[in-house]
Amino acid sequence: MDTPAVEVTDLVKRYGDVTAVAGLSFTAARGAVTALLGPNGAGKTSTIEICEGFRRADAGRVRVLGLDPVRDSRALKPRVGVMPQSGGVPTGVRAGEWLRLMAALHARPVPPEALLERLGLSAVERTPFRRLSGGQQQRLSLAAAVIGRPELVFLDEPTAGLDPQARMATWELIGDLRAAGVGVVLTTHYMEEAERLSDHVVIIDHGRVVADGPTSDLTRGGQELRFRTRTGLDVSALAAALPAGCAVAEHGAGHYTVTCADPAGPSPGLVATVTTWCAAHDVIPEDLRVHRRTLEDVFLELTGRDLRN
Ligand SMILES: Nc1ncnc2c1ncn2[C@@H]1O[C@H](COP(=O)(O)OP(=O)(O)OP(=O)(O)O)[C@@H](O)[C@H]1O
Known part of the structure; x- marks a missing residue:
């Protein structure tokens, strides 16, 4: 149980001539919130998707809960929650139906009704995904990521486009995950949110790490x-x-x-x-x-x- 939640070493990802990730290394701990920050196109989503096993690295080593995300994907699936930047849910499926389906895939799920209630989705339980508002879609996707009581969650811009109430509910949920010992790796463009939520920050630019440390260390001094x-x-x-x-x-x-x-x-x-x-x-x-x-x-x-x- 002592392995970190995520260990990325010298990761490289290329798309044709574009080197999206150029030798990136960081570690994310269990029971802590790690924020990957960086300007648009810095390589955050590419990195996260490689950790999720959705993309293959061109070079480098990635370990998720001590396992290889591609080779050990079957073993990792029930232990890792994923909230992609967008999509991931069939457009015609109803919100409640989708969560119940996700719950059925896990041995000890959170009751779907409790999550719908907590994330303010009870009233749209019977609404097809494509008819949900952008913020409701985001929240459903977050619910699906955590329903299986994962040991680690990847949240790609979990609060993008959310109203203040939904953002607060998301922050509280992330706080509870952390308190329960879950490792949380998230990306966000809201620096205030990263400062408030994260224990550890990794700032990425042009596919490389430009800062890495406890959030309080990075902001220390300079008053x-x-x-x-x-x-x-x-x-x-x-x-x-x-x-x-x-x-x-x-x-x-x-x-x-x-x-x-x-x-x-x-x-x-x-x-x-x-x-x-x-x-x-x-x-x-x-x-x-x-x-x-x-x-x-x-x-x-x-x-x-x-x-x-
Ligand atoms: N499938 C792809 N094919 C070609 N290029 C891609 C692909 N996916 C990403 N890229 C490119 O790789 C670079 C990194 O993209 P990535 O999505 O990883 O960045 P990001 O840090 O998540 O950005 P954002 O904050 O805008 O979401 C960008 O230049 C992007 O255009």
Whole structure:
């Protein structure tokens, strides 16, 4: 039971001339949420689909619950839940019917009615899949992924297009899976969601890992003090009033940041020094706040601001 949920080593996937995954390695633990993040086309879905056994790798090694996803697919099927990015459900089948069918494939399923209720699908139980709204289809697909009480689930953009209520219900379900010891590997483009849900983050760009670590480690440090006021403050005069190792810059008209080398972030004393200086110079520091580095800051620092094709 000590094998990780997922182990990917030097994975390569090519589609003709396109190298979608270019030597990617990461590990996902059991009982933890691992988020694979990356810009469009970074190689996340390709990686997940190889782990699910739906695609073959061109090179590298993948182990899922210690097994080979292609060779051992029969042994893995009852132990791994999969929520694909889209599709996976026949369009004419009714929601309840599909879940009962999925339940029948497992030895100890969650009662389908309980899952329909939990994910707000009871009222559409008799509706064919193609007539469900996009969000309802997503939720049905999530229900099907977890109905067999899997040890590991792959969720490819589980909350894309969901309304806030459905997103919250999905987060709660993911939290419960984690608490029950299930390994969760998910992709999302919502950085706030990844920060909130995941224990571990793997950021992928151009098919390679550009950051990999506990979510709290990736966002540690980098705190700064921000405020806005009139443009053209004498930033060198302000900097001179601050403790050694602190710097001040104006970003855009009238937006100021004060950064310090202290890894603990801005101290109460620093806030007092800035406000005292402002008072002495007849400046009101509007929206003064300590800005903590977010996962979105880290993501943009590492992957840049250019749109991907
Ligand atoms: N079946 C395929 N045939 C050809 N190219 C493909 C195929 N599937 C994916 N690709 C290409 O491989 C690259 C990686 O795609 P992939 O879907 O793995 O990225 P992703 O990170 O999941 O993107 P997104 O965030 O947009 O879902 C892209 O350039 C994509 O166009």
